[in-house]
Amino acid sequence: MEIRQRIGWNLRRLRAGREITQEDFATDSGFDRGYISGVERGVRNPSILVLERIATALGVDVVELLDARKANEFAEQRRGGM
Amino acid sequence: MEIRQRIGWNLRRLRAGREITQEDFATDSGFDRGYISGVERGVRNPSILVLERIATALGVDVVELLDARKANEFAEQRRGGM
DNA sequence: ATGTGACTAAAAGTCCGTG
DNA sequence: ACACGGACTTTTAGTCACA
Numbered sequence A, B: 001m002e003i004r005q006r007i008g009w010n011l012r013r014l015r016a017g018r019e020i021t022q023e024d025f026a027t028d029s030g031f032d033r034g035y036i037s038g039v040e041r042g043v044r045n046p047s048i049l050v051l052e053r054i055a056t057a058l059g060v061d062v063v064e065l066l067d068a069r070k071a072n073e074f075a076e077q078r079r080g081g082m
Numbered sequence C: 001a002t003g004t005g006a007c008t009a010a011a012a013g014t015c016c017g018t019g
Numbered sequence D: 001a002c003a004c005g006g007a008c009t010t011t012t013a014g015t016c017a018c019a
Helices: A003-017 A022-029 A033-041 A048-058 A068-079 B003-017 B022-029 B033-041 B048-058 B068-079
Strands: none
Touching (some): A003 A033, A003 A068
8 A cells, every 4th residue: 555545544544533524633733624635535745744743633653644554454444335 | 852853863773774875875765965964864854755765765664764762772872972 | 524626835855066 | 975055946735616
């Protein structure tokens, strides 16, 4: 899985786990909703400082956003219909 | 420690461990020599795709570049005079 | 509530050089 | 062999309107 998608799925996983919308998360983290959407879909190429802001807003370490196994498992669930 | 410095020290640690110069590493990874220098000094804000290219050139996972403990230990050694 | 395209301002990244 | 700077091109950050 491409690294941007890995990040995207992990962000989606962590955000959804908190039952918060993209819109609310965008407000919390100080980003635009469309930008967050792009990161989750893996079409953006965020800088390390952006990733840190996102991780901080989620209350996790940046490394958590790069976890390949968790990203895969979550993607499988979603693709499988959840 | 700031995240860009964390990356910088880890890059320096891994590159120096291979006994390769910034110049040669720049050639290997396809980046500019001055740019690599800036990343190691923590003054650059690389994107995730750049970090992946750097990690690949080093033969490690991106997560290795974000390891706080290893970055700290290496920085201590260096600052301490090594 | 989210995906998407188009857009401008800002920053990344290159290429030249210096000490 | 590395730090650092200036001028330059390319990519990202960040915003918005629409579907």
